[in-house]
Amino acid sequence: MFKPIGFYLKRLDGLITAAFDEVLAGHGLRRRHWQVLTTLAERPGAPGELAARLAPFWTEEDVSFASVLDDLIGRGLVTVADLVEITETGRATQKELEVGVDGFRARMMTGLDREDYEKCVAALDRMCANLT
Structure with missing residues (x-):
């Protein structure tokens, strides 16, 4: 018998965070650092606009956006x-880490095809829409 969907959502999010942190640990980075770097690799933004783009991923339990940004600045990865x-060093770091991130994402998708993924995401999207 399956558990309620909330169990799986929280469990998966925790497992994704742990996997990210494991992949990024060698660089002293965490999942939220990765999200900032990959968002900036797509396009730069004003601090407030960047925080708004990332807000759907951040929870109250997370380290603050400001502290992640300060850490990335201190490491010379963003300005x-x-x-x-993102700086050239930041872009190189993000590209290097992307290999490990792609590996854990492939592991997570083992036994699932694109159609499985799309159906799952469509169902979650519908549930979100139903509750907003």
Whole structure:
């Protein structure tokens, strides 16, 4: 018998965070660092706009966006002037880490095909829409 969906959502999110943290540990980074770097690799943004783009991923239990951003700045991976931008070092780090992230994502999808994934995401999207 299956458990309620909330169990699986929380469990999967925790497992994803643990897997990210394991992949990123060699660089002293965590899942939220990765999210900032990959978001900036797509396009820079003003600090407030960047925080808004990432807000759906952040929870109250997480380390603050400001502390993650400060850490990335201190490591020379991002810069802040008018916009927050990824540096060349940050881009190289993000690309290097992407290999490990892609590996854990492939492991997570073992036994599932694209159609399985799309059906799962569509069902979750519908549930979210039903409750908003």
